Amino acid sequence: xxxxxxxxxxxALAEWLRVEGARPLIGSRRSGADxxxxxxxxxxxxxxxxxxxxxxxxxxxxxxxTSTLAREAVTMGFDLIDLSDSLDHFLRMDALAGPVESAGIxxxxxxxxxxxxTAALIASSGVQDPIRVGVFLAPTTKRTASPGTAASLRHSLxxxxxxxxxxxxxxxxxxxxxxPFVMPPPVGRLRCHLxxxxxxxxxxxxxxxxxxxxxxxxxxxxxxxGFLSLAARRPGIRRLVTRAGSAGPRIARxxxxxxxxxxxxxxxxxxxxxxxxxxxxxxxxxxAVAPAALAARALAEDRFGEHGLVPxxxxxxxxxxxxxxxxxxxxxxxxx
Numbered sequence: 001x002x003x004x005x006x007x008x009x010x011x012a013l014a015e016w017l018r019v020e021g022a023r024p025l026i027g028s029r030r031s032g033a034d035x036x037x038x039x040x041x042x043x044x045x046x047x048x049x050x051x052x053x054x055x056x057x058x059x060x061x062x063x064x065x066t067s068t069l070a071r072e073a074v075t076m077g078f079d080l081i082d083l084s085d086s087l088d089h090f091l092r093m094d095a096l097a098g099p100v101e102s103a104g105i106x107x108x109x110x111x112x113x114x115x116x117x118t119a120a121l122i123a124s125s126g127v128q129d130p131i132r133v134g135v136f137l138a139p140t141t142k143r144t145a146s147p148g149t150a151a152s153l154r155h156s157l158x159x160x161x162x163x164x165x166x167x168x169x170x171x172x173x174x175x176x177x178x179x180p181f182v183m184p185p186p187v188g189r190l191r192c193h194l195x196x197x198x199x200x201x202x203x204x205x206x207x208x209x210x211x212x213x214x215x216x217x218x219x220x221x222x223x224x225x226g227f228l229s230l231a232a233r234r235p236g237i238r239r240l241v242t243r244a245g246s247a248g249p250r251i252a253r254x255x256x257x258x259x260x261x262x263x264x265x266x267x268x269x270x271x272x273x274x275x276x277x278x279x280x281x282x283x284x285x286x287x288a289v290a291p292a293a294l295a296a297r298a299l300a301e302d303r304f305g306e307h308g309l310v311p312x313x314x315x316x317x318x319x320x321x322x323x324x325x326x327x328x329x330x331x332x333x334x335x336x
Contacts, residue, residue, distance in 0.1 A: 003039050006167050008146050009083055013058055013289040039069040044198035051077035054299045056292050061151040062086040070096055071107030074103045078301050081292045083112040090198045101308035108295055111184040113262055115202040116291040121264050125274045132212040132267040136181045136192050141220040141256025145249040146284050161196035164213040175232040184333040186259040186281050191225050193218030194235055206313045220257040231262035260284035280330040291316045
């Protein structure tokens with residue numbers, strides 16, 4: 001069952017599963033879905049779900065979510081995957097690690113671009129002991145701009161965020177720093193801005209030598225990077241961004257780019273840097289739902305060997321993920 005299956009990413013995930021031959025049920029707070037489901041309401045969850053179910057949670061923005069669905073998964077005995085991009089949501093899920101393990105269920109949180117795809121790219125890079133990881137996101141704004149993605153951006157814009165620097169979580173300002181980056185065609189040159197990410201906490205648990213983990217985003221809308229940089233420094237302009245409501249995503253879809261992707265830079269102790277990028281024209285957003293789709297199938301078909309709160313490097317097999325993306329036109333480009 002896909003919670004939030006009528007939203008953009010939930011719909012993309014459900015369609016991926018259908019193409020693979022599955023028949024997912026769609027859960028939504030709104031009528032017209034297979035199941036009425038509010039993932040923040042325990043009564044709704046208990047009425048819609050049962051022990052043994054496999055639930056993929058795509059009902060963002062996760063910055064505004066609680067751990068209600070996960071707590072009900074522990075009580076009822078269903079497996080849970082979510083597409084969260086929120087560090088606070090990850091920490092709420094992490095606090096349930098003991099009950100999840102005791103319940104004998106599987107919970108895969110942030111099973112998306114961050115942090116599952118990031119972990120898969122690091123594992124595929126050949127770098128054995130990374131000390132620095134930079135993640136760069138170039139969204140296909142023409143397709144993905146929505147109230148949910150806008151809310152995720154506003155949560156960090158000009159506000160305190162946490163990044164891993166010098167081996168510890170350090171405060172910074174969302175969208176307050178920028179750096180250039182070049183992705184392979186069809187994306188090209190970017191001006192990326194600093195955002196908060198699950199990676200800052202999740203990745204050092206897998207690669208203990210990491211001293212720096214940063215997440216950088218380009219809006220992919222002409223003129224918007226500069227406007228958001230100004231908004232990060234000026235509260236009055238930030239209020240304008242909030243008041244824009246649905247107009248902002250509509251403008252972004254009109255003016256945004258159709259090509260997109262994500263890339264990582266990985267530095268080892270010798271100072272060698274490896275870069276990998278996933279790029280595509282038009283459908284790079286499928287990168288965000290691919291790991292959850294693969295993991296959901298494995299859980300439903302009893303092919304998933306892990307239990308408890310599963311680390312991100314064990315959500316999917318990296319080669320299988322990259323091959324699934326390649327079949328959908330999303331190519332991995334490696335540089336060393």
